[in-house]
Amino acid sequence: PAYWRLDSLQAPVFENTGPTLAIAGPGSGKTRTIIAKAVKLIHENRGDPGAVALVTFTKASAAEMLQRLRKALPGAALTPKNTFIGTFHALCYRLLKAHWTRTGVSPKILSDYEASSLVSQIVRECEQPSLRLDEALDAIARFKSMPADYPFSASDREGLLYRIFEAYEARRSASGVFEKNDLVRECLRRIRAGTIKPLPVKHMLADEMQDADLVQIDWVLAHFAAGVVPTLVADDDQSIYGFRHAAGFGGLRQFTQATGAAILPMTFNYRSGTRIVHAASLIIEGS
Secondary structure (H helix, E strand, C coil), rough: CCCCCCCCHHHHHHHCCCEEEEECHHHHCHHHHHHHHHHHHHHHHHCCCEEEEEEEEEECHHHHHHHHHHHHHHCCCCCCCCCEEEEEEHHHHHHHHHHHHCCCCCCCCCCCCHHHHHHHHHHHHHCCCCCCCHHHHHHHHHHHHHCCCCCCCHHHHHHHHHHHHHHHHHHHEEECCCCHHHHHHHHHHHHCCCCCCCCCCCCCEECCCHHHHHHHHHHHHHHCCCCEEEEEEHHHHHCCCHHCCCCCHHHHHHHHHHCEEEEEEEECCCCCHHHHHHHHHHHHHHC
16 A cells, blocks of 8 residues: 555565565565565455564564554554564463463473572582583574484484583473473474464464574474464674574575575665765764
8 A cells, every 4th residue: 555655675575465584674664564564464354453473582672663564554453462572482471371371381480590599509509610601501492403403413412511411401391391492492392292282373474583583493494384474574794683692584494495485686775875875974974
């Protein structure tokens, strides 16, 4: 629609009806395009906001998406119950909490401090003076960035860090507790096992997917297998979560190979147009 003022690169992402990967650089209008597509899909589904899931990585981004969607759908009653807008962790927790309520369990979610304390106890028991706690925590985060059925290499499985990971998982599981890094992983495991259903949506729009790890990529693909049509927006040049083992280009490639997604570029930078760059240059030269 003309009121969205989408350019010739944004429009194909907006219009594509199948799996889509939009390669969108900074300032390319990706949030505008995602919200425009969400509104179009909601209209196509008789005004049902629950037909579309909007997924991102931070609470602030999720709040911005909700705010923009409300502005684009004046008069629509958007509530936490009839929308699926949030981070991967929040949406997975929503599915898991509903399952736990149905089954009558209420597992504890460990704080970062509690999880770190448990790892610290295991490290001390290993009696390896050269092993640092931060090294063990990073290794556990790396192993948890992979699906539960991921085929780790023999060198990984035979190493000290993997044994610490296994000991940590055994104690966590025996205590019936989870940590935040378990939420997407556990949700994916249960979706694959058929004990919980994916989000009851027809479309999934996910932003900043260059920062997704392999568990999050597989979570999207589990929804695709259930008939959900995904649109991912990403730019692997902007991946900033290497420290927490984001899959980057490899994850995007896995997504396109699994779904046959159309790869559509959004390369025009509105944030750094010629006039903006010229003005910035004058300021820098003047300083």
